[in-house]
């Protein structure tokens with residue numbers, strides 16, 4: 140199958156009250172694990188690559204690996220740029236064959252974020268490619284921020300209404316209490332804010348920093364309009380925990396396949412669990 144437009148996957152998810160998992164990849168084993176999990180669960184899936192992943196693996200390897208995976212797959216797959224920060228980066232990805240991009244203008248003032256997002260949409264939409272925007276600042280779990288800082292970083296529902304009106308973005312990432320990386324405590328999501336945003340924004344909502352968010356909170360967020368859930372850290376944890384253990388158990392072994400193979404199996408299980416949690420299992424045919 141060719142890559143499927145992300146907006147089509149998300150429109151079906153929104154209508155069906157489930158979410159499509161968007162899983163970050165950095166290498167072949169991760170791509171294979173995501174696709175094997177999607178096949179096993181008969182789920183649509185978004186494979187995404189951050190600018191860091193592109194720098195590490197090369198844009199042509201990311202595009203090539205994922206295109207091959209999609210061609211061999213029998214479930215719908217989209218390839219998405221995660222947290223693109225410039226117009227130029229987005230265009231490079233679209234030229235390399237990505238089916239959608241995120242333009243993360245959240246560090247800019249609202250007007251500038253709107254203008255940048257509009258510019259990417261004007262280039263992407265005429266050729267059938269979807270665009271995710273971000274409003275509010277989704278930080279990292281390592282960021283040293285106070286409770287007051289946190290509130291200031293959250294997405295303002297009225298600003299979200301304006302962002303949506305003026306951009307018509309295909310998906311909107313919001314800051315409602317999640318952060319990237321491993322949480323020190325249990326994250327508390329601001330569901331009232333999510334509801335207020337969803338009352339004003341028709342676009343599917345994207346939840347970033349979803350590794351480590353309690354299952355119940357993920358279900359609640361999906362019931363309130365989240366249709367794309369981003370997972371990276373939980374995949375990294377499975378990969379590195381299994382690799383670490385195999386290397387410690389077999390210190391003399393030099394066959395990398397004996398390390399990477401079990402790590403890939405572990406990642407498949409993580410992605411399958413997430414797909415079931417998001418309710419996107421058995422939705423491949425839609």
Ligand code: G3H
Pocket residue numbers: 163189190191192221222319320371372
């Ligand atoms: O949004 C953050 C993702 O986990 C990607 O992280 O920039 O280290 O690839 P990265």
Ligand code: 13P
Pocket residue numbers: 163221222318319320321346347348349350369370371372373
């Ligand atoms: P986690 O690494 O916290 O799962 O976040 C992933 C993400 O939001 C990618 O954009």
Ligand code: ZN
Pocket residue numbers: 222277319347348369
């Ligand atoms: Zn993110």
